[in-house]
Amino acid sequence: MNPLAQTPSLTDFGHDPWWLVLGKIVFAFVVALLGTLLGVWFERRVVGRMAVRPGPNQLGPFGLLQTLADGLKMAFKEDILPKAADKVIYFIAPAISMICAVTMLSVIPFGPMVSIFGHQTPLQVTDVPVAVLVVLALSSMAVYGIVLAGWASGSTYPLLGGLRSAAQLISYEVSLGLSIVAVFMLAGSMSTSEIVAAQGSGTQVSLFGLDIPTPGWYALLLFPSFIVFFISIVGETNRPPFDLPEAESELVAGFMTEYSSLKFALIMLSEYVAMVAMSAFTVTLFLGGWHAPWPITLWSGANSGWWPLIWFFAKVILLVFVFVWLRGTLPRLRYDQLMRLGWKVLIPISLVWVVVLAGLRTIDDWDTQSRLYAIGIPAGIVLLAALFWPSRKPEPKPTLVEQVENRPPGSFPLPPMDLQVPPSPGTRRMVAEREPANAPAGQDSEEV
Amino acid sequence: MTASTLLAASGAVSGGEAVAFWILAPVALAGAIGMVAARNAMHSALWLVLTMLSLGVFYVLQAGPFIGMVQIIVYTGAIMMLFLFVLMLVGRESSDSLIEVLRGQRIAALGLGLGFAGLLGSAVYRATQGSAPVGLEQANAGGNVEGIARLLFTDYIFAFELTAALLITATIGGMVLAHIERRKEDKRDQVATMKARFRPGNYPGPKPGPGVFATSSSVATPARLPDGRLSDRSTPDILPLRELTAEETTLKGTEK
Numbered sequence: 184m185n186p187l188a189q190t191p192s193l194t195d196f197g198h199d200p201w202w203l204v205l206g207k208i209v210f211a212f213v214v215a216l217l218g219t220l221l222g223v224w225f226e227r228r229v230v231g232r233m234a235v236r237p238g239p240n241q242l243g244p245f246g247l248l249q250t251l252a253d254g255l256k257m258a259f260k261e262d263i264l265p266k267a268a269d270k271v272i273y274f275i276a277p278a279i280s281m282i283c284a285v286t287m288l289s290v291i292p293f294g295p296m297v298s299i300f301g302h303q304t305p306l307q308v309t310d311v312p313v314a315v316l317v318v319l320a321l322s323s324m325a326v327y328g329i330v331l332a333g334w335a336s337g338s339t340y341p342l343l344g345g346l347r348s349a350a351q352l353i354s355y356e357v358s359l360g361l362s363i364v365a366v367f368m369l370a371g372s373m374s375t376s377e378i379v380a381a382q383g384s385g386t387q388v389s390l391f392g393l394d395i396p397t398p399g400w401y402a403l404l405l406f407p408s409f410i411v412f413f414i415s416i417v418g419e420t421n422r423p424p425f426d427l428p429e430a431e432s433e434l435v436a437g438f439m440t441e442y443s444s445l446k447f448a449l450i451m452l453s454e455y456v457a458m459v460a461m462s463a464f465t466v467t468l469f470l471g472g473w474h475a476p477w478p479i480t481l482w483s484g485a486n487s488g489w490w491p492l493i494w495f496f497a498k499v500i501l502l503v504f505v506f507v508w509l510r511g512t513l514p515r516l517r518y519d520q521l522m523r524l525g526w527k528v529l530i531p532i533s534l535v536w537v538v539v540l541a542g543l544r545t546i547d548d549w550d551t552q553s554r555l556y557a558i559g560i561p562a563g564i565v566l567l568a569a570l571f572w573p574s575r576k577p578e579p580k581p582t583l584v585e586q587v588e589n590r591p592p593g594s595f596p597l598p599p600m601d602l603q604v605p606p607s608p609g610t611r612r613m614v615a616e617r618e619p620a621n622a623p624a625g626q627d628s629e630e631v
Numbered sequence: 632m633t634a635s636t637l638l639a640a641s642g643a644v645s646g647g648e649a650v651a652f653w654i655l656a657p658v659a660l661a662g663a664i665g666m667v668a669a670r671n672a673m674h675s676a677l678w679l680v681l682t683m684l685s686l687g688v689f690y691v692l693q694a695g696p697f698i699g700m701v702q703i704i705v706y707t708g709a710i711m712m713l714f715l716f717v718l719m720l721v722g723r724e725s726s727d728s729l730i731e732v733l734r735g736q737r738i739a740a741l742g743l744g745l746g747f748a749g750l751l752g753s754a755v756y757r758a759t760q761g762s763a764p765v766g767l768e769q770a771n772a773g774g775n776v777e778g779i780a781r782l783l784f785t786d787y788i789f790a791f792e793l794t795a796a797l798l799i800t801a802t803i804g805g806m807v808l809a810h811i812e813r814r815k816e817d818k819r820d821q822v823a824t825m826k827a828r829f830r831p832g833n834y835p836g837p838k839p840g841p842g843v844f845a846t847s848s849s850v851a852t853p854a855r856l857p858d859g860r861l862s863d864r865s866t867p868d869i870l871p872l873r874e875l876t877a878e879e880t881t882l883k884g885t886e887k
Contacts, residue, residue, distance in 0.1 A: 272677070312776055316700035320687075323708030327680070334673065356708070373776055593831035 190380045191296050191305035207308045211288040218459035219452050223250040226507045233511040262444040267337030277446045280328030280453035283321045287460040290314040292376045294473045294491040314375040326352045333438035344437025348428030354525040355418035361533035362412040365405045366468050379472030402469040407536045409469045411529050416461045424513035462502035470498050648692050659685035683707045697776045
């Protein structure tokens with residue numbers, strides 16, 4: 184079986200009968216809902232295991248039905264509308280979050296071309312030449328859900344949470360977009376299916392005259408971008424350690440403080456769907472999409488038919504595990520630390536990396552010698568600069584005696600430096616009282 | 632996308648495009664009207680978001696998917712967000728009053744607006760009537776995004792770079808004007824604060840509360856030191872030291 188025939192291209196989209204389109208949409212929706220149901224259970228179990236406790240284990244096998252029970256309970260709770268709330272926006276805000284999160288899944292390629300009832304169709308709801316931008320647009324629209332929820336609640340903590348999240352999401356969107364630029368440069372496309380296809384085969388990278396076959400995954404080829412991207416999506420989905428909008432120690436529950444019942448359920452659902460969707464997005468952009476990892480590719484049928492669904496979801500679950508792992512490990516950042524990380528670390532790294540990558544792409548078709556010059560000269564300059572960069576020597580710290588001697592006259596009096604503090608009489612008495620209680624016992628045991 | 636490009640190039644309007652247009656055009660228009668008519672500034676901004684989203688979809692329908700998505704990301708995503716920031720700082724209770732300052736202003740504005748819309752609409756209608764759009768197929772030949780990229784980085788490279796420089800200058804200017812960062816040596820850390828507290832001439836203990844052993848509980852009444860002197864450290868600097876006179880402290884005979 185030729186694996187290349189299984190790879191969908193943009194022309195394969197838009198020919199499905201209506202029932203197939205409907206089926207795919209329902210599939211993506213079910214993935215979102217099941218992802219939430221299992222995601223919450225998975226998170227609670229894993230965090231429980233990390234905290235050396237069992238986690239939910241009563242309802243159903245391994246406690247799998249706990250989330251379902253919680254969801255049902257939430258639906259039957261009283262729906263409270265604050266008096267100061269802006270009614271319409273208060274209702275719309277959770278829906279905006281939810282719609283944006285679910286729609287992201289519509290451009291994620293779950294698998295290659297498969298045959299469904301005789302129709303050859305890609306396992307993806309739809310694809311457009313700007314599919315990655317669709318996801319970016321949706322994630323920037325999702326901010327509205329949070330900000331409006333905070334604003335419409337009509338009380339202080341939600342408003343502060345909403346403001347925080349707006350600032351945070353805008354900041355992290357910049358580094359998110361910059362790290363994706365590197366993927367565009369290598370894949371030469373903004374369509375998700377073509378980015379996955381571009382990662383299918385390892386490219387030949389010639390460095391210093393050697394043709395080195397590299398794995399096609401952009402997580403390896405574009406490692407700095409991958410790291411920046413992953414940190415950014417953790418910030419973008421408001422997950423710990425960047426969950427400042429809902430920092431419970433300072434803002435009660437942030438923008439969702441006033442929400443209850445089904446509207447609260449919607450907000451929570453949209454958060455988990457966003458986490459699953461962003462994981463799927465990362466898998467698509469950096470981890471080779473539905474392509475099987477290396478040892479499995481030895482089997483020729485690994486990348487055809489329905490099998491890639493397994494590899495895809497395995498990678499997604501792995502990333503969700505990393506999300507949970509971060510939550511179980513890292514404490515929440517302070518707000519200024521968060522902003523400094525976003526603006527002073529992530530964005531400069533992405534910018535420099537994009538420039539370096541553009542340079543590497545430019546010299547790709549030069550001959551070996553000029554390529555050596557092009558890489559060697561800037562690298563040498565950077566090395567020399569690093570070597571001869573004047574390091575700031577810290578002034579030697581004055582010793583304690585010098586500090587004491589340098590104090591101006593009339594300073595607050597200090598006790599003498601060689602002060603011997605006599606043991607307090609109370610301690611001596613206690614020791615004296617305890618001594619005889621042990622002494623005879625020790626003697627006895629020695630004699631026996 | 633290729634199918635939609637071909638359709639748009641031939642000047643024909645597909646069924647789906649017509650349906651989308653007739654649904655979204657009233658929505659976009661309602662958003663524009665709502666933006667002007669809404670009393671609450673926040674609602675006004677949200678109506679504008681609606682209009683911009685509809686415009687983004689229109690661009691996508693017109694075989695310009697890149698510009699459509701950029702419209703949504705940049706305008707609704709970033710600029711509107713900053714706009715919302717300003718609104719939030721203004722406050723959520725602020726609504727426009729409905730009092731007409733100039734008499735007949737609203738009617739006049741409505742009439743002028745309608746007239747301008749009619750003028751513009753008829754001009755566009757007359758200008759485009761009977762002419763078929765050409766050149767879209769060539770422009771989108773190598774893909775929409777690629778076509779825009781080629782133009783931006785060949786014919787319009789200087790305009791593009793100049794715009795980028797202008798925007799960067801504006802951003803840095805804004806930062807320079809708004810940002811205050813104290814230098815590291817000017818920052819007073821905990822050790823420096825403690826040293827200042829224990830420096831000679833400064834009493835490190837807490838200040839005496841006003842009104843201690845005093846004849847009145849007013850903050851303007853200074854504390855009395857153990858030797859009977861008045862302590863001016865106990866009162867705020869802006870208040871003059873003031874001891875009530877004997878006449879003031881005697882009962883005024885109003886207690887009955």
